Amino acid sequence: MANPGGQHEEVSKEEYASANLVMTAMVKTSKALRIYLPNNPILIGFTDDLNGKMTGHLEKYGEFTLDVEPFVLRYKGKDIYQNQDPKESMACRMFADGIRALFFLPGVESSELMAFLGVAGFELSTSDEDVVTQLWERDLPHLRYLLEEDFIEGHLEEDLTDPGSQQAAVTRVYQALAQQIPPQPRMIPKHLLMLTGEEEKWLRKARQVEARRNGLDDVVNILSAILAGVKEPVIFWDFVGIMGNLTTNMFLGGEIGQALRLIRFMDQLMKLGSTLPEQQRLLAEALAGILNLQTVQVLQETLDGSEAVTHQELKELLLIFGLPSLGAICELLGRVEKLKVRKVIIEVLVELGRENPAVFAPFLNDSRWYLVRNMVLVLSLVGTPVALDMIIKLIPHKEARIRREVLGYLERSGDLKAKAYIVKYLRDDSSALRIKALQVLAREKLPFALKPIVALTTAEEFASRELSEKKAVYEALGELGGEEMLPMFRDMLLKKFWFQKTAEKESAQLAAAGLVRMQTGQALALLQEARNSKRSGEVRDLLEQAIAALALARAKRSG
Structure with missing residues (x-):
């Protein structure tokens, strides 16, 4: 069996093309099921085409495996299906009900494929039961699936994911009750309720998994499913508020990973073409309210004290918050101690301020010299004329370490206009900075510096240097x-x-x-x-x- 969530083997172009043909046929057949009666020749043609492509693929490559994400299906790590509309997306419905991987096994029949599409394809079913329950009821022997809880303990054996071992005892009881006429409450024969050794083993492990299960995962899944489908403005706003508060509380409780998961979802939902402008505004407001002084403090402690948040996750998180949370991001930069973490935050700020460096102006007056110094570094990496004008205003700053950072930028700059400002350091209060400026001017042989340097030798204070x-x-x-x-x-x-x-x-x-x-x-x-x-x-x-x-x-x- 494949390893969903793990590393996938390389997929050849031929295999990927074959999988694409199967997926395309599956989508076409799913749409046809909504329109045509079962005996319609067009539907029969689509069904035969899907069955032929699936059979050919299975005979050549073995299993047809799909990893399920909110709006995407992947075949061995490569995107094979994408639909951002929650009402239409086959992936969205399965993901919301907890399915994370599907396996179509060799020998799958056309009736099984139609039964699967009848559940996951948004066409005929009016049942309130979820996808997992409906698939289980149909007892499809050549279709297997993994649920989210199956990933909680990666070491659980395959018998936990085998529908046969999970269903056998219940199926016997169900069949026995179905044969009773009239259908009325009766004592169930004891032998029908006894579990086999394999079933008892599965039940014991399932209970262990359930004991370790994090209820927060269920809450997140439910909220995500609701927000993905609801359109009524008042209800939408209520659930956006719930999700925003929940995300903030996750931050404060140290559940940064779960918070990031919710933030990703809100960001993806906001960017969907089907999301209305008013809904996008509400989502943006919710995201802007998450990063505040309290959550910044928790995030700083997490970043400095552990590796719970990777640098890539931090960058993704801050870019999602974006300019509306610029003050909080700069505050985080002023608090974190790890050099590599500061580097990630600086990279994010450069990306956010590249179009309009003036957004950093308020932070150049901060009382913390080290934060101002980092702002100089951000502006120097932005490198626009506006950024240069902001930097040179700090040449007379009272803190020598900030003036040194500015001088370093002027030294590194390839702009001759920037080099001209180095002359101002010849009158700096710091002897070390005056000497550094002289060395830079001499090394780069900047002719405009000759007269000011000659003038130094005739100044009254020069003799005392x-x-x-x-x-x-x-x-x-x-x-x-x-x-x-x-x-x-x-x-x-x-x-x-x-x-x-x-x-x-x-x-x-x-x-x-x-x-x-x-x-x-x-x-x-x-x-x-x-x-x-x-x-x-x-x-x-x-x-x-x-x-x-x-x-x-x-x-x-x-x-």
């Missing part, structure tokens, strides 16, 4: 200014510093740093000239080191 920052300034001048800077460096190297050895050493260090970055013959000649003018001491040693570094850099570049 740390040597590492001053060195970064002159290295940037060497990278950007080229030979234009030689007169400045010459003056710094050859100027006489009477009785100011510390100042002389610093001046030589800074000029040498710039000349090494120039990597030209003129720079090397100036360093050698300055070295020859120094008889001894630290400055001469410093210049020797600079000459060696410059010569090595030129050799590597030419090599």
Whole structure:
């Protein structure tokens, strides 16, 4: 027997095509059953065609297996039937009554196929009994099915799914009572009520399954079936409200998986072409009310404390909630601790805000610096001009970690307009950010930065800056200014510093740093000239080191 819900073997094109022909014939015959009398030649033709295609398929490939989902039937993992109308969908009716898999076995007769379609095809039956009961009553020996509860314990043996072992004792009693004339209450012979060993074994296991059964599954199935079929506005709204409240309570109770199941259903129902606009609005309102501060807290604790919700499920969940729940999604981003979870939420926000990044504006003023920093990352991934304008407004932000995130975005950006804003960091309060900006401007050889950097060297406060920052300034001048800077460096190297050895050493260090970055013959000649003018001491040693570094850099570049 196949393994519904598990992995399916690869299906060849020929087998899938054959299964498609069977399914098409089944749909056509189901529709014909509604229209024509049993002796009508057209119906007989459809019936013979279905019987021939099913027989041919079974002889060649064995079982004809269907996995049942709300609006879809799948053959070995591939879609073979889809109908989104709850009133017309064969899949919807079987799924609502608990059937999750069907098996048509070799030897199936035309009468069995017609009996099956008579139950599942929405045509002749006026009985209030569900699909499972009607199929059981018809006792179709070559049709097997699995119910939702059969999946509760994957290790149960096949005898639990064998209609024969489930039905034999009850069938004997039923047949005995049917033979009594007149039909009146009588004592049933004791031997008819005794179970065989196999039946007792099945009953014991069935009771164990029932004890483990989650009643919440039944509630979810019933609500889903009602919402899929009801059209009256008042009743529809009542049940939408019930489902929304139930979903919220599932969140609060930690039943995230069940909540996701209901949310998926409401989202699918909202997107159906047969769902009326007013119904779509009601469903959207219900979905928007589910994610609030309380449910966000529970979801955050679940995401950080366990693996109960996969990253793919989280992404699906947040995309269903969408922009109406943007505030709650951003709040979740501000609370979760796991880096991988934050990454998933950021991916969702990028997708939601790509068309209109302005929706993130309120969150750029949040008091939590780490949330604002993540918003900068979201906007940088959106990457539109509007997103850029929002990001650069944070350059003067009081929190250095946010300013660093903005600088990182400007560094990564390929937009020359964005690069121009890096110059603003030359006046930043943080020395580390000023140095980082100098390094970026120098490495990318942005010519518009030369004048502002030169201006730094003449500012009053420049003398009090740390040597590492001053060195970064002159290295940037060497990278950007080229030979234009030689007169400045010459003056710094050859100027006489009477009785100011510390100042002389610093001046030589800074000029040498710039000349090494120039990597030209003129720079090397100036360093050698300055070295020859120094008889001894630290400055001469410093210049020797600079000459060696410059010569090595030129050799590597030419090599």
